[in-house]
Amino acid sequence: MNISTRDKVNDFLSDIQSISSEQFDLLIAIRDIFIRSNEELVEDIKYGGLVFNVSDALIGGIYSYKKHVSIEFSNGADFIDNDSILEGGGKKRRHLQIYENDDIVQKNVEYFVSQAVNN
Template identity: 35%
Template sequence: MEDMAGRRSPEVDAWFATYDNPQKPLVQAVRDAVLASDDRVTETIKWQAPTFVFEGNIASFYPKARKHVSLMFHQGASLPDPAGLLEGEGDTSRVAKFADADDLAAKVDALQGLVRAWVEART
């Protein structure tokens, strides 16, 4: 994956420095995958968690999940999801879950497709 160092937020880096969770390496890998989706996507801390943004909030981590990584897409119900990555039944949000590095590798194209769909709809 390309180097994301130039697009990483110092605020999010500081958050990760104090993040104590067995899934931390996987959360970092999901972070890299989202940032690699489109160079217009940025990150910040909202709701005490890393949040990806472009013309609005795209997705936020559930930082307390310890058995997998959960990334909540704030408007996930409105995104095309041909791979069926997103879970949930609500009117608005949906969640993508990643069990381990192999699971992320299998789902990375679908994850990046969701982020690109968000960006495309807002450009």
């Protein structure tokens, strides 16, 4: 696990790990995809989850729930999603619900993160 330069991010990750090792493993795998996708990415804690900003613009976040991890994309409605994998019907935001490690590949998380950080 990459240690964050922000104490509140490290505290958040430690809290998740102490509550659920399964949720922690999913969150770390998804976080690593975000971190690898853009070296200018800045992570923070907001709205009860781990959020990511590029050039001071919120691009998305990861939120841990009892039975799944949700990946939220701020401008997900603008993404190319030919297989209609993204969920949600708001004007801008879309999300993916991740229940297990296989979902990360099956739901094309890297593809959507790439769109989020490069839009």
